[in-house]
Amino acid sequence: MHTMEEIVGRMSSRGLRVTDQRKTLAKLFADTPGYLSPKDVYEYMGKTYSGLSFDTVYRNLRVMEELGVLEQVVFEDGVKFKLHCREEHHHHHLICLQCGHTYPITFCPMEQTAVPQDFRVVKHKFEVFGYCKSCEQEEAAANEA
Incomplete structure (x- = not known):
């Protein structure tokens, strides 16, 4: 969309x-x-x-x-x-803090999360923040100047 x-x-x-x-x-x-x-x-x-x-x-x-x-x-x-991204299946994102570009995470970390028996998960979000290769290179070039 x-x-x-x-x-x-x-x-x-x-x-x-x-x-x-x-x-x-x-x-x-x-x-x-x-x-x-x-x-x-x-x-x-x-x-x-x-x-x-x-x-x-x-x-x-x-x-x-x-x-x-x-x-x-x-x-x-x-x-x-x-x-909203075009991915139709449940997924999460890696997000660049500089340019905002997102990359899909192709599996759900909740599947590997040990949830206590006395807790019922109703929804979750999982985002990882960092810098894409392009922004990392720009930052390195700016620091060298």
């Missing part, structure tokens, strides 16, 4: 009212390859829709996450959202 039309179609098929603001939000994420904070989205949307509240933006981000359009990841500097 990478085009604005696909995102709008998902919203519509799930009974969500497709407003101009939601179309703009869909286009923003369709055109952005990395992660966006709610503040980034609010500032972008505020340029077109004066009077738009931060609560409205955040509520729409949460709705789009619940629809499976967006993924939410908690970084050290807060929550960020990005377009």
Whole structure:
């Protein structure tokens, strides 16, 4: 799901009212390859829709996450959202802290986790943060200069 039309179609098929603001939000994420904070989205949307509240933006981000359009990841500097990847099966990610590029982890670490018998897992998330080869090389070059 990478085009604005696909995102709008998902919203519509799930009974969500497709407003101009939601179309703009869909286009923003369709055109952005990395992660966006709610503040980034609010500032972008505020340029077109004066009077738009931060609560409205955040509520729409949460709705789009619940629809499976967006993924939410908690970084050290807060929550960020990005377009849900096209992988249909359950998986997790390696995430570059510099450029935001993600790589799928092809197995689920929960399968190797010893869960106590008196605990019932209902959901989980697993992300690994680091630097991709390109960003690592840029960092090394900058340190040599």
